[in-house]
Amino acid sequence: MVRRNDHLFGYSYNHYDDTMRKVASGFSPVIAIDRKSPKPLHRQIYEGFRLAILGRNLHSGQKIPSTRSLALELRVSRIPVLTAYAQLLAEGYFESRTGSGTFVSHALPDKLLAVVRRGAAHTKIGTGTRRVSARCCRLPPFKSVPWMFGWGAFSVGQLAFEEFPFRVWSRIVNRHTRKVRVSALHFSDPMGSEDFREVIAEYLRTARGVNCDARQIMVVSGSQQALEIAARVLLDPGDRVWIEEPGYWLARRVFAISGCRLVPIAVDREGMNVAAGMGHSHKARVAYITPSHQYPLGVTMSAARRLQLLEWAERAGSWIIEDDYDSEYRYDSLPVASLQGLDRNARVIYTGTFSKTLFPSLRIGYVVIPTDLVSRFVAVRHAMDVYPPHLYQAVLADFLREGHFARHVRRTRMIYHQRRDALVDSLRTEFGAQLEVLGVEGGMHLTVTLPKGIPDREITKRAARQNLWLWPLSPCYFGGSPRQGFILGFGSTPAREIPKAVRQIRNLIPLD
Numbered sequence: 365m366v367r368r369n370d371h372l373f374g375y376s377y378n379h380y381d382d383t384m385r386k387v388a389s390g391f392s393p394v395i396a397i398d399r400k401s402p403k404p405l406h407r408q409i410y411e412g413f414r415l416a417i418l419g420r421n422l423h424s425g426q427k428i429p430s431t432r433s434l435a436l437e438l439r440v441s442r443i444p445v446l447t448a449y450a451q452l453l454a455e456g457y458f459e460s461r462t463g464s465g466t467f468v469s470h471a472l473p474d475k476l477l478a479v480v481r482r483g484a485a486h487t488k489i490g491t492g493t494r495r496v497s498a499r500c501c502r503l504p505p506f507k508s509v510p511w512m513f514g515w516g517a518f519s520v521g522q523l524a525f526e527e528f529p530f531r532v533w534s535r536i537v538n539r540h541t542r543k544v545r546v547s548a549l550h551f552s553d554p555m556g557s558e559d560f561r562e563v564i565a566e567y568l569r570t571a572r573g574v575n576c577d578a579r580q581i582m583v584v585s586g587s588q589q590a591l592e593i594a595a596r597v598l599l600d601p602g603d604r605v606w607i608e609e610p611g612y613w614l615a616r617r618v619f620a621i622s623g624c625r626l627v628p629i630a631v632d633r634e635g636m637n638v639a640a641g642m643g644h645s646h647k648a649r650v651a652y653i654t655p656s657h658q659y660p661l662g663v664t665m666s667a668a669r670r671l672q673l674l675e676w677a678e679r680a681g682s683w684i685i686e687d688d689y690d691s692e693y694r695y696d697s698l699p700v701a702s703l704q705g706l707d708r709n710a711r712v713i714y715t716g717t718f719s720k721t722l723f724p725s726l727r728i729g730y731v732v733i734p735t736d737l738v739s740r741f742v743a744v745r746h747a748m749d750v751y752p753p754h755l756y757q758a759v760l761a762d763f764l765r766e767g768h769f770a771r772h773v774r775r776t777r778m779i780y781h782q783r784r785d786a787l788v789d790s791l792r793t794e795f796g797a798q799l800e801v802l803g804v805e806g807g808m809h810l811t812v813t814l815p816k817g818i819p820d821r822e823i824t825k826r827a828a829r830q831n832l833w834l835w836p837l838s839p840c841y842f843g844g845s846p847r848q849g850f851i852l853g854f855g856s857t858p859a860r861e862i863p864k865a866v867r868q869i870r871n872l873i874p875l876d
C-alpha cells in the first residue's frame with residue numbers, strides 16, 4: 365500500500381501565472397530527421413509536414429508548433445525550421461494569423477488532397493470475418509438504442525441535476541486543484557485513497573448497516589467496474605451465476621464476457637426466489653442481486669429470503685454480489701439495511717455507487733470486500749487500471765465529511781418523493797387499473813407492465829420521437845418469455861410536467 369507522503373510539499377497553482385503562454389502550442393508531427401541524408405534538413409522538415417497534410421494526418425485549421433518548440437523537439441537549429449515554414453507558407457500549406465500562430469491552411473486545394481489520398485497507403489480491412497475472442501462475441505454489438513441517451517421525461521438514470529450543489533462542489537474542486545499535493549500526482553493505492561475510504565466506511569456502517577472498515581473498501585469507477593473485478597476474482601468460464609429475472613442487463617454483460625453460464629431466477633413479491641434457484645442450480649458460484657430495490661421491478665427482498673440466500677451461500681460455498689445502487693431513496697419507510705450487514709460468514713461482496721446520489725459521469729463507486737479476498741481484489745484491480753484517479757476522491761471525501769452529501773440526499777429525497785407521487789397519481793388518472801404499477805417505494809424509477817400483445821419496444825421507439833424516454837421492460841429478461849412494459853424514470857422531470865407527459869404516453873398505447 366502506498367502511504368501518504370507528507371514529506372512532499374504542496375504546490376499552489378495560479379492559472380494566470382505570468383510565465384504561462386497565452387497562445388496554445390500545437391502538437392508536433394512525427395518527422396524523422398536523418399542527419400546522414402544528403403537531403404538538407406529544411407527539405408526533410410518541409411516534406412514531413414507536406415506528407416502529413418496530404419495524408420490527412422494534419423487537418424485544415426490545425427495548430428502548428430512554433431518554430432522554436434519544433435526546433436527543440438527535433439534537436440536542430442531554428443534556421444532549417446524557419447526555412448521549411450517559409451516555404452510551406454509560400455506554397456499555401458500553412459497560413460499564419462497574427463497573434464495566434466501558424467495553422468494548416470483552410471484553403472488546401474481539394475484536387476491536391478484527392479490525388480494524394482488515392483496514392484496514399486490505405487489501411488485495408490479484408491472482407492472475411494477477422495478473429496476476435498469468443499468471450500467478446502458473447503456480447504451483442506453495442507447499439508445506441510433511442511431511449512438510452514435521450515434527454516427529458518422518464519429517462520432512467522437521469523436525476524434532478526439542477527438541484528446539485530454546484531457552488532459547494534466547485535469550491536471543493538477548486539480547493540483541490542489550486543493546492544496540489546505533489547504526492548497526489550504520483551501512483552497511488554489500488555484500493556483508493558485511505559482518507560476517502562475512511563469516510564465511505566463510516567457512511568456505510570451508519571446509513572446502510574454494512575459491517576466494514578476502511579481496509580475492506582475499494583474505490584472503483586462505478587458499480588460496473590466493481591462487478592468486473594468481482595467476476596474476475598470469483599468466477600471461471602463455465603461457472604454458473606444466478607441472476608435476477610428480470611434483472612440489470614449491464615450486470616448480465618459482465619458475467620457473459622467472463623464466460624459464465626447465466627441462470628435466470630424469477631423475482632416475485634419477495635425478491636429473488638431462492639428456493640427456485642436451489643432447485644434449478646444449487647451449485648451456482650455467485651448470486652448477483654439488488655435486494656434493497658430490485659432492478660427493474662422495485663421489490664425489496666424479504667427478511668426470510670435474505671436469510672435463505674445467506675444460508676445457501678454458506679452451504680454451497682458460493683458468493684453473493686449485493687448491488688446496492690439507489691437505496692438512499694425510500695419514500696414511505698426508512699431505508700432497508702444491507703444484506704451484507706446480516707451476513708455472518710463473509711459471503712457477501714457489497715457494491716455501491718455515487719451515480720444515483722450525485723451524478724453518473726462522476727464514475728465513482730465502491731466495493732466492500734470480505735477481508736480474506738482483499739488481496740485478490742487488489743491484484744486484479746492493479747492489473748486492470750492500476751488505481752483510481754486522485755482528484756474526485758479527494759473532492760468527495762470533503763463533500764461527504766463536510767455534510768454536503770447527507771444534505772443533498774435529504775433534499776433530493778423530498779424532490780423525488782414529490783415526483784414519484786405525481787407520476788403514480790397521473791398513471792392512475794390516465795390508466796386506472798389497465799396498467800400494473802410496480803416498485804413505487806423507492807429509487808428514481810418505477811415499472812409498469814402492459815397487457816399481453818402490446819410490444820414495449822415499438823412504443824418506446826415512438827415515444828422517443830415525442831421526446832419521452834421511457835425504457836422497454838422486455839430487454840431486462842434473459843429467458844424466453846419477457847413481460848412487456850416500461851421502466852419510467854422520474855428523477856429528472858419536474859412534478860408539474862409529469863401529468864402532460866403521462867397523457868402523451870397514454871395516447872401511444874393502444875388500450876380500450
Ligand SMILES: Cc1ncc(COP(=O)(O)O)c(C=O)c1O
Pocket residue numbers: 521585586587588589612654659687689716717718719724728729
Ligand atoms: C442495478 C444497477 N446497478 C448499478 C447502477 C449504477 O452503475 P454505475 O455505478 O456503474 O454507474 C445502476 C444504474 O445506473 C443500476 O440500475
